[in-house]
Amino acid sequence: MRRRFGAMLMGVLLGAGGVLAADPGPQVGQQAKEFDLEELGGGRAKLSDLTKGGPVVLVVLRGYPGYQCPICSRQFGEFLGKADDFKKAGATVAFVYPGPGAGLKQKAGEFVKGRDYPAHFRVLLDPDYTFTNAYGLRWDAKNETAYPSTFALGTDRKVTFARVSTTHGGRLSAADALKALAAK
Structure with a gap:
């Protein structure tokens, strides 16, 4: 019974068969790894350039695991609804x-x-999981891409807040992201 419970608990913790790194993503107090990703609207975005302009909220979506993730769509819309608040906080919001x-x-x-997003919101492409692998966020299971995650980063690229979800839910709300920015 104990062995069966342990296996069941691991299945719940790992979601749909994915393997989660011991400490996925950058941890609070650590400096986030540099990246250089293509922006959906054209051009490239380097983390070091994004943080020069102020704090960054880095939201890792599930992207395209064979279908458009409805929870990602809802999260994106919620953040768009708070776009003015993120601008007042001087933050760039980058969606991977x-x-x-x-x-x-x-x-x-x-x-x-069909959704306009302001200049301080960026949609960054992560083809073939280069970023998600480098950050230890690859959810390598059928119909999965990356663990939904949110990080708040200071101008020094240090992580001031981190949340990694091992399920499709458990995402950080836009209101909580704004609180994390204010708390730094």
């Missing part, structure tokens, strides 16, 4: 959209279709 490289830009375009 992971997935297989072939057609990723088109899928990300479909994800934001």
